[in-house]
Amino acid sequence: EAGVAQSPRYKIIEKRQSVAFWCNPISGHATLYWYQQILGQGPKLLIQFQNNGVVDDSQLPKDRFSAERLKGVDSTLKIQPAKLEDSAVYLCASSWPRQAYTGELFFGEGSRLTVL
C-alpha cells in the first residue's frame, strides 16, 4: 500500500513570498489533515477535510493560509505571504473516517519550510 505522498520535501523562501505544498493521501482515505510542526513541538492541526469538505479549520491562520481538496483526493496548502514564524514542517496525514475518532493517522514525510 503506497503511503501519503508530499512535495516538495524542502523549500526555502524569503518572507512575504508565497509557497504551496501538495499532498496525495493513501488511496481510499476520505479524511485528510494538514498539521504544522515547529521545531521542538508536537504537530498542530491546521485543517481537516472529510472528502472535499472542511471539518475543522479553527487553527488555520486564514489571513495567510489557505487549503483546498478538490475532488476529495489530493490537497494543496498555500501560504501567502509567508512570515518568519511559518518556518516549520508541514505534515499531511490521512485516515479512514472512523480512524479520525481513534487518532489512527497515517503521515507523510512532511514538507520542511524555511522562511528567511
Place this chain on the structure above:
Amino acid sequence: QKEVEQDPGPLSVPEGAIVSLNCTYSNSAFQYFMWYRQYSRKGPELLMYTYSSGNKEDGRFTAQVDKSSKYISLFIRDSQPSDSATYLCAMSANTGGFKTIFGAGTRLFVKA
C-alpha cells in the same frame, strides 16, 4: 495550561533498559490515547492506541492509561538503538468532531 503536557527530554538510556515515557492531560473528554514514533526528518508513525483506561501490550511496547489521574505512559522493554526517536503522545476527543491533539514529544536515545 496546555491540554497535553509531555517532558521533551532528551532521555538517554543504555541498550536493554526499560524506558518509561509519560504524558499528562487536562481535558477529561479525551477518549482515545495514542503513541506515535517519529524518526528524524520523517513523519510520525502510529505505535499503538488505547481506548479509555487500562493497559495494552504489543511486543516490547506497553501503553497504560489512567483516566482518573489524567496520565498516560508508554513502556519499552529491552530497548534497542533502533528505538532512538521522538515519541509523541496524542489523544482525541469529540469536540464537535474528533480532533487529535499531540504532545510536544520526548526525544529518546538508546546507547549501544
